[in-house]
Amino acid sequence: MDKPQRIGAIRLESGGTTSEVPLTRATLARVFLHSAHATTSLEAASHGASADSGWPRVEFFVDSDQRPIASGTNPATPIRRLLTSLSAACLSVLLCAGVAPAGQTTYRLAPGDRITVTVFGQPELSGDVLIDDAGTISLPLAAAIEVKDLTVFECQERINDKLLAEGLLRTRSVGVRIAELRPLYVLGDVRLPGAYPFRYGSTTQSAVALAGGYGPVDALRQTALSDYLLAEERVRQLTNQKRTMLVRQARLEAQRDGKDSFAPPDLGNAANDKDTLRIIGSEQDVFRIQATILQGQIDLLRSQKPLLKEQIEANSEQGNAGKKQLDLIRQQIDRYGNLLRQGLGTQNNDFNYRVLEANQEATVWRLLSDVSRLQVDAGNVDFRIKEVDAAFKRQVATELQQTRDLLNDLDITLPAAIAVRDARWRNVGGGTGAKHLISITRMRNGHAVVSDADETTPVEPGDVIDVKNEMPAGITSNDRATAELLRSPPSGTEQASGQDLTSPISR
Numbered sequence: 001m002d003k004p005q006r007i008g009a010i011r012l013e014s015g016g017t018t019s020e021v022p023l024t025r026a027t028l029a030r031v032f033l034h035s036a037h038a039t040t041s042l043e044a045a046s047h048g049a050s051a052d053s054g055w056p057r058v059e060f061f062v063d064s065d066q067r068p069i070a071s072g073t074n075p076a077t078p079i080r081r082l083l084t085s086l087s088a089a090c091l092s093v094l095l096c097a098g099v100a101p102a103g104q105t106t107y108r109l110a111p112g113d114r115i116t117v118t119v120f121g122q123p124e125l126s127g128d129v130l131i132d133d134a135g136t137i138s139l140p141l142a143a144a145i146e147v148k149d150l151t152v153f154e155c156q157e158r159i160n161d162k163l164l165a166e167g168l169l170r171t172r173s174v175g176v177r178i179a180e181l182r183p184l185y186v187l188g189d190v191r192l193p194g195a196y197p198f199r200y201g202s203t204t205q206s207a208v209a210l211a212g213g214y215g216p217v218d219a220l221r222q223t224a225l226s227d228y229l230l231a232e233e234r235v236r237q238l239t240n241q242k243r244t245m246l247v248r249q250a251r252l253e254a255q256r257d258g259k260d261s262f263a264p265p266d267l268g269n270a271a272n273d274k275d276t277l278r279i280i281g282s283e284q285d286v287f288r289i290q291a292t293i294l295q296g297q298i299d300l301l302r303s304q305k306p307l308l309k310e311q312i313e314a315n316s317e318q319g320n321a322g323k324k325q326l327d328l329i330r331q332q333i334d335r336y337g338n339l340l341r342q343g344l345g346t347q348n349n350d351f352n353y354r355v356l357e358a359n360q361e362a363t364v365w366r367l368l369s370d371v372s373r374l375q376v377d378a379g380n381v382d383f384r385i386k387e388v389d390a391a392f393k394r395q396v397a398t399e400l401q402q403t404r405d406l407l408n409d410l411d412i413t414l415p416a417a418i419a420v421r422d423a424r425w426r427n428v429g430g431g432t433g434a435k436h437l438i439s440i441t442r443m444r445n446g447h448a449v450v451s452d453a454d455e456t457t458p459v460e461p462g463d464v465i466d467v468k469n470e471m472p473a474g475i476t477s478n479d480r481a482t483a484e485l486l487r488s489p490p491s492g493t494e495q496a497s498g499q500d501l502t503s504p505i506s507r
Contacts, residue, residue, distance in 0.1 A: 112182035188467035228424035319367035
């Protein structure tokens, strides 16, 4: 039989002699249970006694704290008060040391734990309290008390000290025990992920058992298949995007160089793929449409030049005729001036001839001005033709640069997507004999620490257990068309390897 564990002592002083009686948990419990009966008997025996009647001094000690937590003599300290203090002290020690599991003696409290605080004789200060995120608890009538990182006994002592300092207690009569520990969190490939209550002695295996066990193999295969299909779809999209960019680059380079036709680049085994043929047909249509629009704008501008030339010639002829008329009018004015000087003419007729000369001269200058304006318009037509062509070349250059940037990005993203797709495909081939990968995330000094674990690793309150099922290797996929596309073809290639792709497109 194990020897009873000593937790304290009762020290008696009488007549200069001191004796000490050791206390065990069982003794302490009996003292507490019979304290009320002892109080009544001792009060009856001490009735009428004086201070010199020889009553001993009694002190109660706990080994972890050599200060007496209950003491007294009679009549200076009434027996009821002494034994009341003694019973409160017994309750305090019993709650902390006598009923707590072994793990609670070293366990450090943390936010999320729930503790039961019992203040003997003061139910208004007792009850279950939750340690908040700041690591403190709140008791009625008392200020917040920080208990984070304390053991249960240290927490009890701190609450005692706090309530004594605030005058809410006269003796140390607080007991603390853990009511509910922080839960465990089980995540990942388990049947029922979530939070589960902590139990002393728990391991990762028991935590997974609480979560319903490892995830079913069929569900894992379905998940792996779904992931593979998504990865395969992304590879196909990126592959088609790269083919589109390669064909578009060839089309834009032909437009930049002013060529009347272009042929797709060499796409290897992917040249006759239906998606590739669709992409090439689409780019050929764009080439034709843009060439037609550009040529139509240029032809429209050029068609204005003959009209302007005809108007220039007509106005020039009219101007020449107007000059001849102006010369005739001036000759007539000279002859009439001679008659006027001989007295054979009138001033009024001479004035009319002068007005006619001015009007004709204005007409001639207007025609000459129209000729100059039409010549400027003809020059503007040539300028606008060059401007339309330059604007088209600028647009082509911008699109070409954007296409090259996208190709550079695809040179990075497409191989990565293929690697992911192949990994997903290998997972699809698994499903039996899956290996369980377990990691535990645990708070240490305010920081989350992730460590690998196995099924026998002990867990602590608040641990986050992440379970992953690693599939065995399956079949590796092989996409020759994608592999061919990953070869960077030369830019601006004018010839295609497929028979259907060699016909040039005329602009």
